[in-house]
Amino acid sequence: MSAKKLRHLTFILHRILGFAIGLIAILVGITESLIVFQREINEFQLHQQFSAIIFQGDRISLEVVLDIVKAAYANLPEMALQSVYFPTKLDDFFNVVISILGNDWIEVYVNPYTGAIITTAIFLLFTFFTGFAWNLGYIDPLIRTITFSPSLPELLSVPLAGQSPLPLSQQIKTAQLALPDGALQSIDLTTDPKAPLRLWMKLPQEREEYGMSNVYLDQYSGRLCFKKYY
Structure with missing residues (x-):
């Protein structure tokens, strides 16, 4: 040639x-x-598809929201609560993420005043894995390795005989005491009895819309395992 x-x-x-x-x-x-921008896109579509949430006084409690979702989807195989995102505006929704058989996941949107389930969105394995891996911390150690950042200490809940995990409302109060200036954004729920409860907070100086600060609490004692803030 x-x-x-x-x-x-x-x-x-x-x-x-x-x-x-x-x-x-x-x-x-x-x-x-x-x-x-999945959350922003979903919220925009919801507000376009449904009428805006009308402010009706106090929001229903988080425990009530989760009970509503669990009851509505109890018949799904291997259903488990994964995380919950809190309304950040008066006309915003509760967004509860649940996993189901096959590692797919469903996002459930709940009216924060009436408890009515507004709609659901189903996502498949690939997108579930990215969010699930991030929430469970599989990606965080990789980022720390690449950036030469120090690793988090081992964070564990200590199960107590005959005691169930503390109510989420009590854990939220503990997190707010740990970061008094933080606004609660979301909670990573867990079915692992030894995993800590992870609460995402946003501090006033943070530019990210949903914040990057975290509080890790023992599920049973409410002990502060670790906190990081920006």
């Missing part, structure tokens, strides 16, 4: 590879944006 033909072939191959890599980068950027 002559040098001219080789150069021409190399140029064509370069263009094809460049196009393919560029297309992959675009797809990755789009899907990552959808994951990052």
